[in-house]
Amino acid sequence: xxxxxxxKKNYEIWTSKPFDNETIEKVKRLKNNNxxxxxxSFYKNLSFGTGGMRGIVGVGPNRVNNYTxxxxxxxxxxxxxxxxxxxxxxxxxxxxxxxxxxxANQVAEIFSSNNIKVYLFDSIRPTPELSYSVIKLKCICGxxxxxSHNPPEYNGYKVYWKDGGQIVPPVDKNLIKEIxxxxxxxxxxxxxxxxxxxxxxxxxxxxxxxxIFNGKIxxxxxxxxKVVFTxxxxxxYRLLPEVLTGAGFQDFNIVKEQHNPDGNFSTVQSPNPEExxxxxxxxxxxxxxxADIVIGTDPDADRVGLAVKHNNNFQILNGxxxxxxxxxxxxxxKENLDKSxxxxxxxxSTSMIKHLxxxxxxxxxxxxxxxxxxxxxxxxxxxxKFVAGGEESFGYMVGDFVRxxxxxxxxxxxxxxxxxxxxxxxxxxxxxxxxxxxxxxYKEKLISIKKEGxxxxxxxxxxxxxxxxxxxxxxxxxxxxxxxxxDCSKTYDIKNNKVSSLDFPKSNVLIFxxxxxxxxxxxxxxxxxxxxxxxxxxxxxxxxxxFDKKNYILEDKINRIVKEFEF
Numbered sequence: 253x254x255x256x257x258x259x260k261k262n263y264e265i266w267t268s269k270p271f272d273n274e275t276i277e278k279v280k281r282l283k284n285n286n287x288x289x290x291x292x293s294f295y296k297n298l299s300f301g302t303g304g305m306r307g308i309v310g311v312g313p314n315r316v317n318n319y320t321x322x323x324x325x326x327x328x329x330x331x332x333x334x335x336x337x338x339x340x341x342x343x344x345x346x347x348x349x350x351x352x353x354x355x356a357n358q359v360a361e362i363f364s365s366n367n368i369k370v371y372l373f374d375s376i377r378p379t380p381e382l383s384y385s386v387i388k389l390k391c392i393c394g395x396x397x398x399x400s401h402n403p404p405e406y407n408g409y410k411v412y413w414k415d416g417g418q419i420v421p422p423v424d425k426n427l428i429k430e431i432x433x434x435x436x437x438x439x440x441x442x443x444x445x446x447x448x449x450x451x452x453x454x455x456x457x458x459x460x461x462x463x464i465f466n467g468k469i470x471x472x473x474x475x476x477x478k479v480v481f482t483x484x485x486x487x488x489y490r491l492l493p494e495v496l497t498g499a500g501f502q503d504f505n506i507v508k509e510q511h512n513p514d515g516n517f518s519t520v521q522s523p524n525p526e527e528x529x530x531x532x533x534x535x536x537x538x539x540x541x542x543a544d545i546v547i548g549t550d551p552d553a554d555r556v557g558l559a560v561k562h563n564n565n566f567q568i569l570n571g572x573x574x575x576x577x578x579x580x581x582x583x584x585x586k587e588n589l590d591k592s593x594x595x596x597x598x599x600x601s602t603s604m605i606k607h608l609x610x611x612x613x614x615x616x617x618x619x620x621x622x623x624x625x626x627x628x629x630x631x632x633x634x635x636x637k638f639v640a641g642g643e644e645s646f647g648y649m650v651g652d653f654v655r656x657x658x659x660x661x662x663x664x665x666x667x668x669x670x671x672x673x674x675x676x677x678x679x680x681x682x683x684x685x686x687x688x689x690x691x692x693x694y695k696e697k698l699i700s701i702k703k704e705g706x707x708x709x710x711x712x713x714x715x716x717x718x719x720x721x722x723x724x725x726x727x728x729x730x731x732x733x734x735x736x737x738x739d740c741s742k743t744y745d746i747k748n749n750k751v752s753s754l755d756f757p758k759s760n761v762l763i764f765x766x767x768x769x770x771x772x773x774x775x776x777x778x779x780x781x782x783x784x785x786x787x788x789x790x791x792x793x794x795x796x797x798x799f800d801k802k803n804y805i806l807e808d809k810i811n812r813i814v815k816e817f818e819f
Contacts (some may be wrong), residue, residue, distance in 0.1 A: 255295050255706075262294040262313050270437040271319065271444070278311045280804045300324055300431050303418050303624060304406035306399050306779050308559070309351055314487040316407045318358050322439040324409055325359045325395075327431030332429075340778035343389055343451070345382035346397035347487050347552040348513035349407050352376070356397045359409075364447035365440040374452040376513055378409070378487045378553030380658035381459050385451075388458060390772035395690070398552040401524035402780060403517050416655035417627030420523055421757060429741055439521070441770055456491060463495045467661040468652040469585045470668030471584075473501035477544040477671035481663075482507035482534040485514035486551035492660050505541060507534050510663075519550070521768050525550055525557025525648050525750045528568055535559050545670050545680070549659040554623075555646040556659035558666055558812075562681035572602035572696045575642030578662065579605060581669040582640050582650065585614040591615045594633065596641035597627040599738070599761065600773045600786040604687075604694035605642075614639065620738070620759050621775060623647050627655040644696065644786065687797050693793040695806040699785040699814065700777070712776045712783045718760055719774055728789075728812050730766035737762055772817060787813055 394412035609616035619625025647657030761800030
């Protein structure tokens, strides 16, 4: 079926029963008044991927609305009732985005109508608390309505399973099959009040206590450490201050302009702590009051950004740098470490992390991009104890009481480390440089290119296919030794002319590795219309005095690689 036929078919479906009159009228107006937007909304179905669904709010099969989310929910309910003989329970949370509460209520009603017990949060909550609640309440499933750090026009539907982690094989594929079988007229929208229970304060209290228990690991004078915090209009606005002040950080200063939840994220271009602009108001306040650290969390409080004072200026740490210093700090506080403990990361994150594992004699495990794979490690290796894990996209997890990235507990660990550094008259950047001297200086850069719509998807596919077919003999003059193609699960050992299997689930990821340890990874984003390139280079660092010089050398090397790959 070509695009025109699909547009016609979807239009006919969405302008007849079971769709309500208001939706039908919106579809007709969209077709008549905005043909381009109509095409984007109806040319395909918004896919339920291996972690859930994310898209622009609106009418149509390629948009977020009661019907697309309703189809997800009915499919999941069908699967739960098919595999279980007892009444199961689910827990539902939602973030600050426009329509999140309405969509969450609709999802709760559909589950309740399918004889599934629903624990529904009474107001917005962070994603890590949802993960925590699945375990705490012994639910079979958890749903959080969030589009994370995407622009305001987006919303999303993220699914967790009974271990508290995001869905992974084989559950994800089974759910997708069930959802695809559901017809819109099969969605049971009839609410059963007796199956819905509002929750909130008790779970909040437990989560705060456990966050402090897992994250309070330092031994410094916390009350002298000056913190600036911005919620970026998101869900951490209440619980993160409770955790930090509960742990003993008394000099706690809030960016008031960004503290109240706001689905339009009115003070930032993007509510994403990966973007330096998102922390600008926090840094402005920190300079004014001479603070030590700036903490910013994304709307659903799973990602955290840090800006730290160094030589009287504030420097933003990237996700790889944050992962290194937090992991080094956590491991340094543990006793009797051995291979029964492990840390985790992902294939596009810094290779430096494996050197920390070697130094502390703990096991190191690596997964595909996305924190669900780190959460899966905890399930897969029950005979080992998970210590911590992180990825380059500003996500970090401390212990296993939460099974997804957790900005709240991670922020506490960052402040614990920062306050200890301050007591020793060094900055967090100094601490990072000490790690570079100890393990090698690894420097990374992420290049993210937006490609929107159907045409953008074609361009992304073209770029990935071109990379696969173009032979890259060298990376900045260093001979290419391996190419890892996760889409066909193969490692091409160019140096020895061998091909071996990659023991990972298939994923559209391509990684080039050179003789000097430089790497270039490419992958389409799973949550945004972007293609991402991850560059990593490294060198030895003998002492702190050489840092600026070596940093310049590595920066220059990255710039040459960017030109080579024509990003």
